[in-house]
Amino acid sequence: MSRPAPPKAKHATSPWISIKNDLIAYAFMAPYLFLFIVFLLLPAVVGVYASFTKWGIIGQPKWVGLKNYNKLINSDLFIESLQNTLYFVVLAAIPLIVLGFLLALLVNQKLRGRNIARAIVFLPHVVSVAAVGIIFQWILERSSGLLNYYLGLLGVNPPINWLGDPDSAMPAIAITTIWWTVNGNMIIYLAGLQDIPEDLYEAARIDGAGRWQELRYVTIPMLMPVNAFVIPLTVIACWRVFGQVFVMTRGGPQGSTFTVAQFIYETAFVNFNMGLASAAGVILMLITLSFTIIQLRAMKVI
Amino acid sequence: MTKRSLLKIVLLALVALLLLPGAALAQTPVTLMHGWTGADNTEMLNTVFARFNEENADGLVIEPTALQWDDLFTQLRLTAAAGNPPDVVMFHNTEVTGYAREGILLPVDDLMAAVDIDLTGVPQNIIELSKVDGEFYCLPGDLHPMNLYYNVDLVEAAGLDPDSPPTTGEEFMAWAEAMTITDDDGMVTQYGLDQPLGGSLGRWFFHTLLYQFGGSWLGEDGLAAVDSEEAHEALQYMVDLQNSGISSMGSGVGDISAFQNERAGMVLVGPWMVNSYIREGKNLGTAVMPTFGNVPATWTNTHCLALTRQDSDENYLNSMKVIKWFLENYAEPGIKVGIVPVLPVALADPYWTDHEFAQYYAPFVDSLSISVMEPAIEKYTSVFAFGGQSPILRNIEAAQAGDKSVEEALADMKAGIDEILLDE
Numbered sequence: 001m002s003r004p005a006p007p008k009a010k011h012a013t014s015p016w017i018s019i020k021n022d023l024i025a026y027a028f029m030a031p032y033l034f035l036f037i038v039f040l041l042l043p044a045v046v047g048v049y050a051s052f053t054k055w056g057i058i059g060q061p062k063w064v065g066l067k068n069y070n071k072l073i074n075s076d077l078f079i080e081s082l083q084n085t086l087y088f089v090v091l092a093a094i095p096l097i098v099l100g101f102l103l104a105l106l107v108n109q110k111l112r113g114r115n116i117a118r119a120i121v122f123l124p125h126v127v128s129v130a131a132v133g134i135i136f137q138w139i140l141e142r143s144s145g146l147l148n149y150y151l152g153l154l155g156v157n158p159p160i161n162w163l164g165d166p167d168s169a170m171p172a173i174a175i176t177t178i179w180w181t182v183n184g185n186m187i188i189y190l191a192g193l194q195d196i197p198e199d200l201y202e203a204a205r206i207d208g209a210g211r212w213q214e215l216r217y218v219t220i221p222m223l224m225p226v227n228a229f230v231i232p233l234t235v236i237a238c239w240r241v242f243g244q245v246f247v248m249t250r251g252g253p254q255g256s257t258f259t260v261a262q263f264i265y266e267t268a269f270v271n272f273n274m275g276l277a278s279a280a281g282v283i284l285m286l287i288t289l290s291f292t293i294i295q296l297r298a299m300k301v302i
Numbered sequence: 303m304t305k306r307s308l309l310k311i312v313l314l315a316l317v318a319l320l321l322l323p324g325a326a327l328a329q330t331p332v333t334l335m336h337g338w339t340g341a342d343n344t345e346m347l348n349t350v351f352a353r354f355n356e357e358n359a360d361g362l363v364i365e366p367t368a369l370q371w372d373d374l375f376t377q378l379r380l381t382a383a384a385g386n387p388p389d390v391v392m393f394h395n396t397e398v399t400g401y402a403r404e405g406i407l408l409p410v411d412d413l414m415a416a417v418d419i420d421l422t423g424v425p426q427n428i429i430e431l432s433k434v435d436g437e438f439y440c441l442p443g444d445l446h447p448m449n450l451y452y453n454v455d456l457v458e459a460a461g462l463d464p465d466s467p468p469t470t471g472e473e474f475m476a477w478a479e480a481m482t483i484t485d486d487d488g489m490v491t492q493y494g495l496d497q498p499l500g501g502s503l504g505r506w507f508f509h510t511l512l513y514q515f516g517g518s519w520l521g522e523d524g525l526a527a528v529d530s531e532e533a534h535e536a537l538q539y540m541v542d543l544q545n546s547g548i549s550s551m552g553s554g555v556g557d558i559s560a561f562q563n564e565r566a567g568m569v570l571v572g573p574w575m576v577n578s579y580i581r582e583g584k585n586l587g588t589a590v591m592p593t594f595g596n597v598p599a600t601w602t603n604t605h606c607l608a609l610t611r612q613d614s615d616e617n618y619l620n621s622m623k624v625i626k627w628f629l630e631n632y633a634e635p636g637i638k639v640g641i642v643p644v645l646p647v648a649l650a651d652p653y654w655t656d657h658e659f660a661q662y663y664a665p666f667v668d669s670l671s672i673s674v675m676e677p678a679i680e681k682y683t684s685v686f687a688f689g690g691q692s693p694i695l696r697n698i699e700a701a702q703a704g705d706k707s708v709e710e711a712l713a714d715m716k717a718g719i720d721e722i723l724l725d726e
Contacts, residue, residue, distance in 0.1 A: 057379045058404055077691060143493060143550040143560040157489045161551060164499045166705070250689050253500060253699045258691070266691045269376045271684045271722075 044285075051279035056272045068279035078280060080255060081263040082287075084170065088259065089238040091174035096234050099178065100185025101223075105215075107186070108193045118190075122183045129180075133247025136176040137163065140248075166256035169249055173257055176244055181237070185230050192226035193219065228301040232292040239288050260284050329363045332617065332624045335378065336392040337371040338639060340574070344368040346638045354627055362620050375683060378610075382406045387610040389621040395431040395442060395604045396678045396686070402434040403680050408609040409437035413622040419629070423646035425670060428604055431678050440606035441625055443632050444641035446572040447602035447673040448506050449665055450474075450592060454585040456481055456492070456567040467589035471539075474568075474592045478548040481567030494548035496566035498557045500699030502688050504540075506601040507570055508698050511536035513674045514595030519719075520677050526719035529712050537701055537708045539594055544702045551702075572602075573666045574640035576659055590665045591672070602673035605641060642666045684722050693718020 026033075051068055053061035072078045107118045124132070139146045140162035148159040162172040200218050209217065242261035245251060251258035251266075260280065268277035296302045338347050351364040367388065369377055374393065378401070381387040387406065401407045419441060421429060428442045454464045460480040468474040478494025485491050498504060512518065517532025527533070543549060550560040558575075560566035562582070569575075570591065579586050591600035607625045609618060632643035633651035637659055643649050649667070654660065676686050686694065693715050701711035 057376075058383045058406070137557070138559065141557060141559050142552050143490075143496075144563040144565045152489060155487075157487060159489075161499070163557075164551060164703075166703070250501075251691070252695060253703065254705065255691075255696050258689075262689065263691070266687065266689045269372060270687050270689060270691070272379065 047278045047281055050274055051282045053275045055274040057274055068276045072279055078263055081258050081260045085239055085259045087170055088241055092177045093235050093238045095178050096182050096185055097231055099182045101189050103186040104189030104193055108190055124180050125183045129243035130247055132180045133244050137248050140172050163249055164253055166254050169257050173244055188230055192223045196222045228299050232295050235291050236288045329361050330620055331363050331365045332621050333365045333388040334390040335367045335388040337369055337374045339368050339370055343639050350634055364624055389617055390607055392607050395606045396676055396682045398440045399434050399678045400680045402439040406610055407439045408611045409439055410609055411438050413618055417622045417626045419626050424644045428644055440608035442604050442606045442644050443629055444643050445602050445604045445670055445673055446641045447600050447666055447669045448570055448572050449669055450570055450589040452568045452587045454587045464587050468592045470592055471594035482548045493550040493560055493566040496558045496561035496569040497549045498552040499702050500695050504698045505694055509601040511539050513599035514597055516596055526716040529716045533712055534708055541701050576640045576662045588662045588665045590669045598672040599674050600669055600672055602675055681722055685719055
């Protein structure tokens with residue numbers, strides 16, 4: 001049986017109509033484009049310029065060439081902040097992606113109460129970083145915290161100084177971050193799961209695929225475009241970690257949770273060395289850009 | 303009278319009606335930036351400013367802006383760079399030198415004389431810290447020294463006398479040990495002292511001990527003097543105290559929740575905690591900081607009010623009138639925020655002397671004479687920072703945790719402070 005020929009598209013052959021369509025498209029983009037240029041692009045360009053200057057907010061920036069970059073490369077504090085941030089990325093990004101995916105699989109099941117489950121899992125996402133930090137400070141507090149109380153009942157003694165011990169502080173912040181933000185990834189994966197056509201699963205089942213094969217040969221490959229979105233964004237967000245660290249440990253104890261974003265913040269707004277802070281910001285941008293390109297290349301997206 | 307004339311009169315009358323009340327209500331705003339954002343301090347301060355706005359007959363109106371301290375320092379610089387800083391800024395004496403040298407603040411000796419501000423009776427060291435290069439750049443309002451709080455119920459339960467709080471290191475340890483309780487499994491269920499590892503409270507306690515043992519932060523060369531024998535004694539005392547098992551060892555971010563949760567008998571902190579502890583219903587006692595070292599001393603800082611340089615000098619006198627009124631009416635913010643006024647007129651205010659909290663603040667007033675501030679150097683906010691860069695916090699924490707010896711920690715602390723001081 002032959003399929004009917006599709007109706008011919010009414011192409012706008014006139015160049016004037018094409019220009020008009022383009023203008024309409026640009027008009028729709030204009031408000032965001034304006035905000036993007038004024039609040040993101042221009043500050044970024046100024047930031048790159050500032051990274052080659054000595055500038056304390058007051059007065060005119062003074063051109064110093066690569067001096068700030070040279071200072072950063074030789075700064076133990078900056079190198080330490082990079083190492084700490086990389087450690088956080090490893091601790092938090094992988095669970096955020098894997099758990100986000102698993103949670104999405106879970107709440108995508110046709111089970112009773114799944115809408116309530118979705119709401120409960122998503123709930124932490126609406127809590128502000130300051131509130132999350134304070135709540136977890138209390139939960140993780142050494143002498144009277146909730147976690148140590150229950151661990152004490154299980155016989156863990158002496159109590160663990162989660163935020164006061166350099167070995168446990170960063171893992172504690174990573175756990176806090178995972179609890180707080182994993183649901184964002186869950187929602188994106190859930191949307192991806194719901195976009196996979198049901199007939200692909202039916203075809204797989206007809207071919208004898210079990211649950212595991214469905215997951216491996218249908219679900220995961222079909223979620224590649226979602227991965228291309230979720231993985232780089234999660235890694236970038238982890239590299240920029242700041243709020244929860246600032247509230248919970250302020251970079252301590254002994255600088256064990258001192259991250260690049262906090263280095264930038266303190267250099268800019270405590271020491272008022274805007275040039276050095278901008279240079280650190282440029283380096284952070286280059287790092288996240290490199291990670292993103294590597295990830296997208298590995299996934300054959302670019 | 304013609305219709306046209308009548309119309310003119312009516313119109314003139316209408317214009318007069320519209321303008322006259324405006325003239326009568328003409329108000330001169332005095333903008334004020336402050337960092338009192340903790341607890342309900344902003345709201346409380348707004349009620350004080352509202353009282354000024356109501357009482358004041360000159361038409362001056364305080365327009366306050368409350369910012370977190372870090373944001374305040376940034377905003378002050380940004381607004382100064384943009385040419386529209388607030389008329390008045392309220393921060394700490396320790397931050398004045400840097401802003402004065404940058405040209406953000408105005409010397410106020412002449413204006414003080416013009417509005418007749420009397421600083422008689424204010425401790426001389428505070429007066430000196432209000433000056434830069436011999437000129438007044440700020441007017442001190444209060445001190446908030448670190449002292450001893452104790453839970454009277456826990457003290458009594460330990461068989462101690464709450465009316466005789468410890469005054470020496472030995473007495474303090476005896477109290478702390480008596481209040482430290484361990485269960486049958488060897489788990490500590492109650493600590494004698496709630497002292498966090500490092501953090502700002504750690505820095506302030508180290509400062510207290512440093513001066514009690516006769517040391518100081520800076521040497522005559524202007525560089526760090528924390529490698530001294532006195533500094534060694536101070537940090538060693540802190541480490542020993544931490545290792546003695548009487549201390550809660552919370553995390554460094556001001557974590558004194560063990561005392562708050564009645565799982566620690568004592569805590570060393572400033573007067574700003576009085577309000578919240580009383581509100582929580584604690585049976586509270588306060589006392590002057592015990593002398594652990596050779597001489598009495600305790601950490602303090604002070605809030606002060608300063609004028610910023612403006613394009614025009616027309617509002618300077620008005621701004622100084624606001625400062626004078628505020629200093630003389632410091633009793634209410636003193637009680638409600640938990641800070642000790644330094645002007646005798648404010649300390650003699652019945653609001654201060656007759657208030658039910660006066661008993662808790664009395665030791666803080668008594669400790670004014672032994673209060674020592676950190677050096678008000680140009681790079682104060684960088685050297686004495688609260689964040690992860692601070693070589694002071696890092697090395698106190700490292701020594702307390704046993705990750706560095708006291709010698710190593712102090713050597714690294716000196717190197718870190720000197721690096722900041724020498725950085726151009």
